Each structure stands twice: as structure tokens, then as C-alpha cells.
Amino acid sequence: MGTLQTWRKAYGAIKDSTKVGLAHVNSDYADMDVAIVKATNHVECPPKERHLRKILFATSAIRPRADVAYCIHALARRLAKTRNWTVALKTLIVIHRTLREGDPTFREELLNFQQRGRILQLSNFKDDSSPIAWDCSAWVRTYALFLEERLECFRVLKYDIEAERLPKPAQGEDKGYSRTRDLDSEELLEQLPALQQLLHRLVGCLPEGAALHNYVIQYALALVLKESFKIYCAINDGIINLVDKFFEMPRHEAIKALEIYKRAGQQAGSLSSFYEVCKGLELARNFQFPILREPPQSFLTTMEEYIREAPRVVTVPSEPLVSTNLIM
Structure with a gap:
């Protein structure tokens, strides 16, 4: 089992390196593609901040709307093609972080894409390479369901609950309150x-x-x-x-x-x-x-x-x- 796991990690590293090389050569959005591949690579650690910052900048308000749409398309492609739980989880983390910290245009474009392409529909995702991967795959599916529901909630409320700034407490109250x-x-x-x-x-x-x-x-x-x-x-x-x-x-x-x-x-x-x-x-x-x-x-x-x-x-x-x- 240890030898198999070592082989899988080496194979994942080769795939990541190959994708980075192809992104440099073939894409009109080379910087974004490279940042996405590096942020969602096979290494079992959270996405690195420097790659996340590039993605946040690429989807910011000062960038063309087409750049935001391309980023979502690239993340969707990454999710659709991988059978590795680490890659899938890190892609979902990138989406979640960008929803929380990025420009609202990302959320709006993601909602539009979700209604057409179901980017977060991972009910059939599984990585059965090991017992640990099996357990982690189950959580990846659950996490995707949460993010999908998060978008649906935004569609109903017309505002993002996490981005809401609670008003300052009124006199005699110990906290501010929600718009509800x-x-x-x-x-x-x-x-x-x-x-x-x-x-x-x-x-x-x-x-x-x-x-x-x-x-x-x-x-x-x-x-x-x-x-x-x-x-x-x-x-x-x-x-x-x-x-x-x-x-x-x-x-x-x-x-x-x-x-x-x-x-x-x-x-x-x-x-x-x-x-x-x-x-x-x-x-x-x-x-x-x-x-x-x-x-x-x-x-x-x-x-x-x-x-x-x-x-x-x-x-x-x-x-x-x-x-x-x-x-x-």
C-alpha cells in the first residue's frame, strides 16, 4: 500500500507539472490557468495564498467579465475531470474562498453557470484508491452540497449572508442584528x-x-x-x-x-x-x-x-x- 501511495503522489505531481506546462503554451489565460492548477494540485495541503491571490485578482471588479467566466469554466473543468479527492477538495476550497473574499461578479457568474452546467454536482464523485480516500471523498460530496445550497440561498435572499455587515448594536443591546x-x-x-x-x-x-x-x-x-x-x-x-x-x-x-x-x-x-x-x-x-x-x-x-x-x-x-x- 505504501508503494502504491508513493506512486500515486509521484504520478499526481507529474500531471500537475504537465498541466502547468500546457497552460504556459496553449492558453490565452496562461497566468490564470497556472494559478488554478497550482492552487488545486495533488499535494495534500491547503491551496497556497499566493495562488489564491492571483485567482482573486483575476476575478476582481477591474477585470473583464469574460475573465471571471473563464475562471469559473476552468474550475468546473478541473472538478469534472479529476478523480483525486485532494484535487477536488482544493478546487472547492478555491471556489469557497473566492465566494467569501472575491468580487460579487464571481458569485453572480457562478450562479449563472450553476444553473446551466451544475458545476457543484458531485454526487457521483469518488476516489476509491484507499480507505482514507473513500472517507475523504464522502466529505467532498457533502462540502459540494453545502456550496450548492449557499448559491441557492443567495438566489432566494438576493444578498450573501456571509458578506452582510451587521449594524452596530443599538443602545442597550449587546450585538447588532441581521436584516431578517x-x-x-x-x-x-x-x-x-x-x-x-x-x-x-x-x-x-x-x-x-x-x-x-x-x-x-x-x-x-x-x-x-x-x-x-x-x-x-x-x-x-x-x-x-x-x-x-x-x-x-x-x-x-x-x-x-x-x-x-x-x-x-x-x-x-x-x-x-x-x-x-x-x-x-x-x-x-x-x-x-x-x-x-x-x-x-x-x-x-x-x-x-x-x-x-x-x-x-x-x-x-x-x-x-x-x-x-x-x-x-
């Missing part, structure tokens, strides 16, 4: 389920088996963990807003709101378990975890009683106008 605190009922009922689905994908990102102790996977998991804080804050503030508006909702809206409230309670427990595992890992040594507050279950009875008595909105179908010809 100020949404109307219709917006809440649309945005909170999208945020809850994103959190569902996030808490599913716990590595299993040998993957749990892999340094590159822990590096990517740290990125996911960081995003949980604002997602939780947005959901929590949205639930507060939802409760404030609940007793003014018609019955059909109140039923949806009750399901969101129930799911918020369930997810508080799931997120708590996720944090407990993360706290035991090296990646979370300097993280400050939020205090999770589960919505009071006793309030559910009151909500259910209101739904039984809530006003129903009756819509009367409009009849088509029938034109008649009068004979005089």
Missing part, C-alpha cells in the same frame, strides 16, 4: 426556509472516519464553521421577527410560520451537536462560539391554538366577462 429582523411576513416566509435549508447542509458537513482528522478537510471545515455564526444569527433574528408578526397572520401564513418555528427548535439541537464536535478539533481553537437559544417549546401550544382560530383568506375566482351582442 426587519423583513415583512411574506419575505420572512420565503427567506427563513432558505436559511434553514442552508443550515441543514452546514451541520451535515461533519467529517467521518479518517476524514475527521485530515488537515485539509479541517481547513475547509473551518470555513464552513465560520459561516454558521451569521446563518444562525440571521435565523434567530428572523424567528424573533416571525413571532412578533405571528398573531396578525392569516391562517395559511401562520401554518407556514409554525413549521419554520418547529424546525428552528430542531436545528438548535443539531447545531449544538455540530459545535461540540468542532470544539474538540484544532481548527476551532481560537473560535468564539455563539450561545444557542432554542425557541421556547411551550409557545407551540399557543401558536397551534391561534391557527385553529386564525382568519382564513377566501379568494373569490373572478368570472370571465361574457360579451353579448344586443340586437336592436
Whole structure:
């Protein structure tokens, strides 16, 4: 097995070197192609910052939109062709880092590409070269699902939850709050389920088996963990807003709101378990975890009683106008 692993690493290094050489010769985007290959090579370590910086610059606002589209195409090609979990994971990390730190045009172009080409659809990806690779492949698929859901959440919210800057705390408050605190009922009922689905994908990102102790996977998991804080804050503030508006909702809206409230309670427990595992890992040594507050279950009875008595909105179908010809 050791000899096989050594051979695979040597073969991966040769492939990377060959791709870099071809990029220098054949591409109109040579610098970008080289940076992508080097950032996503077969070496089992996180992408190097100098290569990431070149990719961030190549997709910045001062660059033509065509450059951004080409970068996404090149990353998609890298993902589609590889059967190596390290290359796939590092490509996803590059995408994630660029989403978090890059220009919004990257996110917009990626969303457009995703709707056409499903760049993050890795449900069939597997590297079965070793038991460790098998465990790591499973996490690569889970990570891709999270990033896919992240884009879907942006499509619904029309803003990136991680890029949101929380306003300064008002007098007497210990923290700022998310924009979900100020949404109307219709917006809440649309945005909170999208945020809850994103959190569902996030808490599913716990590595299993040998993957749990892999340094590159822990590096990517740290990125996911960081995003949980604002997602939780947005959901929590949205639930507060939802409760404030609940007793003014018609019955059909109140039923949806009750399901969101129930799911918020369930997810508080799931997120708590996720944090407990993360706290035991090296990646979370300097993280400050939020205090999770589960919505009071006793309030559910009151909500259910209101739904039984809530006003129903009756819509009367409009009849088509029938034109008649009068004979005089």
C-alpha cells in the first residue's frame, strides 16, 4: 500500500507539472490557468495564498467579465475531470474562498453557470484508491452540497449572508442584528426556509472516519464553521421577527410560520451537536462560539391554538366577462 501511495503522489505531481506546462503554451489565460492548477494540485495541503491571490485578482471588479467566466469554466473543468479527492477538495476550497473574499461578479457568474452546467454536482464523485480516500471523498460530496445550497440561498435572499455587515448594536443591546429582523411576513416566509435549508447542509458537513482528522478537510471545515455564526444569527433574528408578526397572520401564513418555528427548535439541537464536535478539533481553537437559544417549546401550544382560530383568506375566482351582442 505504501508503494502504491508513493506512486500515486509521484504520478499526481507529474500531471500537475504537465498541466502547468500546457497552460504556459496553449492558453490565452496562461497566468490564470497556472494559478488554478497550482492552487488545486495533488499535494495534500491547503491551496497556497499566493495562488489564491492571483485567482482573486483575476476575478476582481477591474477585470473583464469574460475573465471571471473563464475562471469559473476552468474550475468546473478541473472538478469534472479529476478523480483525486485532494484535487477536488482544493478546487472547492478555491471556489469557497473566492465566494467569501472575491468580487460579487464571481458569485453572480457562478450562479449563472450553476444553473446551466451544475458545476457543484458531485454526487457521483469518488476516489476509491484507499480507505482514507473513500472517507475523504464522502466529505467532498457533502462540502459540494453545502456550496450548492449557499448559491441557492443567495438566489432566494438576493444578498450573501456571509458578506452582510451587521449594524452596530443599538443602545442597550449587546450585538447588532441581521436584516431578517426587519423583513415583512411574506419575505420572512420565503427567506427563513432558505436559511434553514442552508443550515441543514452546514451541520451535515461533519467529517467521518479518517476524514475527521485530515488537515485539509479541517481547513475547509473551518470555513464552513465560520459561516454558521451569521446563518444562525440571521435565523434567530428572523424567528424573533416571525413571532412578533405571528398573531396578525392569516391562517395559511401562520401554518407556514409554525413549521419554520418547529424546525428552528430542531436545528438548535443539531447545531449544538455540530459545535461540540468542532470544539474538540484544532481548527476551532481560537473560535468564539455563539450561545444557542432554542425557541421556547411551550409557545407551540399557543401558536397551534391561534391557527385553529386564525382568519382564513377566501379568494373569490373572478368570472370571465361574457360579451353579448344586443340586437336592436
